[in-house]
Amino acid sequence: xxxxxxxxxxxxxxxxxxxxxxxxxxxxxxxxxxxxxxxxxxxxxxxxxxxxxxxxxxxxxxxxxxxxxxxxxxxxxxxxxxxxxxxxxxxxxxxxxxxxxxxxxxxxxxxxxxxxxxxxxxxxxxxxxxxxxxxxxxxxxxxxxxxxxxxxxxxxxxxxxxxxxxxxxxxxxxxxxxxxxxxxxxxxxxxxxxxxxxxxxxxxxxxxxxxxxxxxxxxxxxxxxxxxxxxxxxxxxxxxxxxxxxxxxxxxxxxxxxxxxxxxxx
Numbered sequence: 001x002x003x004x005x006x007x008x009x010x011x012x013x014x015x016x017x018x019x020x021x022x023x024x025x026x027x028x029x030x031x032x033x034x035x036x037x038x039x040x041x042x043x044x045x046x047x048x049x050x051x052x053x054x055x056x057x058x059x060x061x062x063x064x065x066x067x068x069x070x071x072x073x074x075x076x077x078x079x080x081x082x083x084x085x086x087x088x089x090x091x092x093x094x095x096x097x098x099x100x101x102x103x104x105x106x107x108x109x110x111x112x113x114x115x116x117x118x119x120x121x122x123x124x125x126x127x128x129x130x131x132x133x134x135x136x137x138x139x140x141x142x143x144x145x146x147x148x149x150x151x152x153x154x155x156x157x158x159x160x161x162x163x164x165x166x167x168x169x170x171x172x173x174x175x176x177x178x179x180x181x182x183x184x185x186x187x188x189x190x191x192x193x194x195x196x197x198x199x200x201x202x203x204x205x206x207x208x209x210x211x212x213x214x215x216x217x218x219x220x221x222x223x224x225x226x227x228x229x230x231x232x233x234x235x236x237x238x239x240x241x242x243x244x245x246x247x248x249x250x251x252x253x254x255x256x257x258x259x260x261x262x263x264x265x266x
Contacts, residue, residue, distance in 0.1 A: 066099075
């Protein structure tokens with residue numbers, strides 16, 4: 001049995017990592033700033049939960065004690081969390097090294113090092129921290145999640161529109177498929193390489209409008225399609241197709257399959 005510490009184990013992908021690891025019989029410690037109480041939907045029976053904060057280092061030693069590997073699913077989307085994102089990774093890795101953890105896997109985004117968009121740039125900065133760390137590390141770069149597209153369409157639908165970015169294609173992937181890949185990397189035997197990068201993409205590549213049509217049919221939304229150009233770094237990233245990795249298609253859950261599975265929560 002492997003002891004796995006999941007940092008950010010209450011987030012979208014982290015919860016899936018915890019669920020799959022527990023189901024496979026591994027020991028799981030979940031590191032979270034605000035651990036959910038027993039019985040809460042975000043909590044997985046069979047896992048241990050620890051209150052810990054990578055921005056201060058508080059609680060990290062207890063959460064990492066006895067761990068063989070750490071899987072970092074933490075996010076920092078805005079404000080101070082975004083600003084301190086890479087530094088938090090450094091504190092986590094330093095504590096992992098002190099605890100004798102031999103391997104660390106971090107969730108990242110495809111081509112994050114080729115974009116100046118703040119969120120992606122922070123992912124690239126964190127990858128650099130991992131590349132320079134003591135334990136053997138792996139960065140798993142994934143394409144955007146199915147839930148991201150669904151959230152964009154749902155937000156627009158409140159205004160009776162379904163937004164479609166001109167010239168944008170997507171290769172979305174299910175969080176559960178990303179979690180499985182993270183767990184696979186975490187459980188691999190030592191390779192002797194200090195740092196490696198793996199890329200994983202969704203099973204289908206389509207224009208944003210096609211995904212919007214699927215979402216509209218699934219939800220019954222009455223919003224009308226509105227196509228618009230997206231300026232700035234994110235628009236440049238999408239127009240250049242940097243969110244796509246056609247050579248790394250993963251035979252996992254399609255957007256339509258994910259919509260059907262999550263129909264009650266859309």
